[in-house]
Amino acid sequence: MAYHQPYDPFYVYQPHYHPHHLPPQLPQFADEPGAINTLFVSGLPNDVKAREIHNLFRRRYGFESCQLKYTGRGDQVVAFATFTSHRFAMAAMNELNGVKFDPQTGSTLHIELARSNSRRKERPGSGPYVVIDNRNKELSKSQDDQSDEGDSDPDEVQEPRNSESPKENDNAKSEADSEPDSKAPSANGHLEKAYEGGSGARACSTLFIANLGPNCTEDELRQLLSRYSGFNILKIRARGGMPVAFADFEEIEQATDAMNELQGNLLSSSDRGGMHIEYARSKMRKQ
């Protein structure tokens, strides 16, 4: 009867939202060349393993690769996660930012967009996990300056170079795994199998919208959603009380965009905080 701890980051489903007001026009930051599709992750415990980072992100839609970096500043560890597009990186960030990563230490994930995209993709020949270890590469500048505690200090988001030096030793070993099926990613460095399984929110082109006020109308919601490309049909229903809605889009990517933009937004009918939006469990039926 083991029940998931609600803060288990591997099973985050309904994370921490940042309600904000909808900008008056559609922000069309699609996937222009140069768009950031890499996340910078801090707030990790210093004994974190590359495998844990991989398991944290591997089920997120559009996930491509990740890497763990020992910065060399004290025991500080950071990670980078690369997605196939900016929007998928944003979705993962929205879902995991602020989540408690280690119940023991209480460490909380702090996730932001990286300053630049990762160059280093996961290569089948170079082992499953990419680890950059700067711990021993202390130059003559060795100053144990502390005072840089906290969590929001992305220092080196520069492009990682080839650092497969034989110096790296005790990484990515032992420790129990929280994912039953986590074998090495093997030779498919693409995304065909990304995001599946039973635990999290599987991406879907239909969105489930909850936390609506009792007076929310279909028209009100439709008016808002119709500003998003690919929006198709909206259905509202109130089962035993508060209304919930299903919004169907043409493509998963368009649903993802709308969700990212509207997450936490208030409607004029809202009386209990902003909307909570998730991928629906199944796509809206064609009728």
Next chain:
DNA sequence: AGCACA
């Protein structure tokens, strides 16, 4: 923390 329509 709530997910339908077939």
